[in-house]
Amino acid sequence: MGLLSNLDLVNECDNFPYYSDDPDKFKVLWNEYYHFYLEGCGACLGYMTSSVAEQMPLTPHWRLDKLNRRLIFQPRDDLGNPVTDLDARSRILAHYLQDVRERRIFGVLDGWRNELYPIYGPKRELLLSMERSATPLFGVVTYGVHMTGYVMTGEGMKIWAPRRALTKQTYPGMMDNTVAGGLSTGEKPFECLIRECEEEASLPADLVRAAARACGTLTYFHVRDARAGGETGLCQPECQYIYDLKMPPDVIPKPGDDEAIDFQLLTVDEVRQAMAEGRFKPNCAHLLLEFLVRHGFLTAENEPDYIEIVARFHRRLEFPTP
Known part of the structure; x- marks a missing residue:
């Protein structure tokens, strides 16, 4: 080289890629990704590869919308009600990711760091804290x-x-x-x-x-x-x-x-x-x-x-x- x-x-x-460089190529690539959402927040929080999004285990806290190519985190309490508290949402996410790690679904989680990274919403509000090694999976x-x-x-x-x-x-x-x-x-x-x-x-x-x-x-x-x-x-x-x-x-x-x-x-x-x-x-x-x-x-x-x-x-x- x-x-x-x-x-x-x-x-x-x-x-x-940049849209302005080649709009057609960009659209094809962009359509291959899933978009990561938190229920109740209208903003896309990250891009996920199809292989990652479709391998994510689905629990009551998650919904895969193949038609609109979205993976939606929808945290629920024991009664099935939406969880709106930041710390509670983050705990649910942490337990889920720990389970995914133990099941060895994704190699990137072998680098587990026990560090929490912030994810923000459109009003600059803190939406979630996510294990550092998992952030590339969700593209945040x-x-x-x-x-x-x-x-x-x-x-x-x-x-x-x-x-x-x-x-x-x-x-x-x-x-x-x-x-x-x-x-x-x-x-x-x-x-x-x-x-x-x-x-x-x-x-x-x-x-x-x-x-x-x-x-x-x-x-x-x-x-x-x-x-x-x-x-x-x-x-x-x-x-x-x-x-x-x-x-x-x-x-x-x-x-x-x-x-x-x-x-x-x-x-x-x-x-x-x-x-x-x-x-x-x-x-x-x-x-x-x-x-x-x-x-x-x-x-x-x-x-x-x-x-x-x-x-x-x-x-x-x-x-x-x-």
């Missing part, structure tokens, strides 16, 4: 924080890049952003960042609080391949809260858990080469392109696809967000 262009890297991450929007830690040296900027552990279910051995992690229900982005910095890179909270800078968000719609672990073709729309951290030369990130093998301090050119060779996890390469644009390394003068690339950093997602 040859080197990947910067636009190739964008297309690898933000790879769910997930949220995370990604931070690029860099050092200014006599040779110019250098970036700290970890390598993911070989034992990870998702993208084992690939390169990652300095710190990255998922946003759990009820967690604020900056507090999530502080926790992840400590857990993944052994970075002190006082340094992160003082020096980390919020740089907006990155949104994309990814369709998972075999590297993500479990079933392929699953929809993964995501919103990442982006941070930069200018680090003192004497602060060395170290793995604080089993997420990373090690950290490497790389020049910008070395990072770009690794990206072109496909060594970075797709969404991490996407985020690093945004970093390179903001810091003036990637410009309209040196990148022929500059306008397209920059536009793709902020995809409008077709599902409710907070």
Whole structure:
């Protein structure tokens, strides 16, 4: 395989098709998906592959509408009445997913995390909390924080890049952003960042609080391949809260858990080469392109696809967000 262009890297991450590119092709693909709904909420919450939707065990809490291609979560109490309480809905969902996991219907649930991710409605209200590893099955929007830690040296900027552990279910051995992690229900982005910095890179909270800078968000719609672990073709729309951290030369990130093998301090050119060779996890390469644009390394003068690339950093997602 040859080197990947910067636009190739964008297309690898933000790879769910755009209607405007080919309306006919988009409609055919879109009609192959089921839409995930919560009873009483009029908004589609995610796209599911037909194979996943049709394998979901049906209980009184679920209804498969093949005609309109919808899988509808309709939580009921012991008397068969609709459940409207958030916590009760989420408990019913948790028990159901635990049963699905024990029955080993979907490989993606082998990566069970015991972490709850939020699902929002059209009024920005929290509708459900769902086990993290199950979210790709339902194609719901997930949220995370990604931070690029860099050092200014006599040779110019250098970036700290970890390598993911070989034992990870998702993208084992690939390169990652300095710190990255998922946003759990009820967690604020900056507090999530502080926790992840400590857990993944052994970075002190006082340094992160003082020096980390919020740089907006990155949104994309990814369709998972075999590297993500479990079933392929699953929809993964995501919103990442982006941070930069200018680090003192004497602060060395170290793995604080089993997420990373090690950290490497790389020049910008070395990072770009690794990206072109496909060594970075797709969404991490996407985020690093945004970093390179903001810091003036990637410009309209040196990148022929500059306008397209920059536009793709902020995809409008077709599902409710907070």
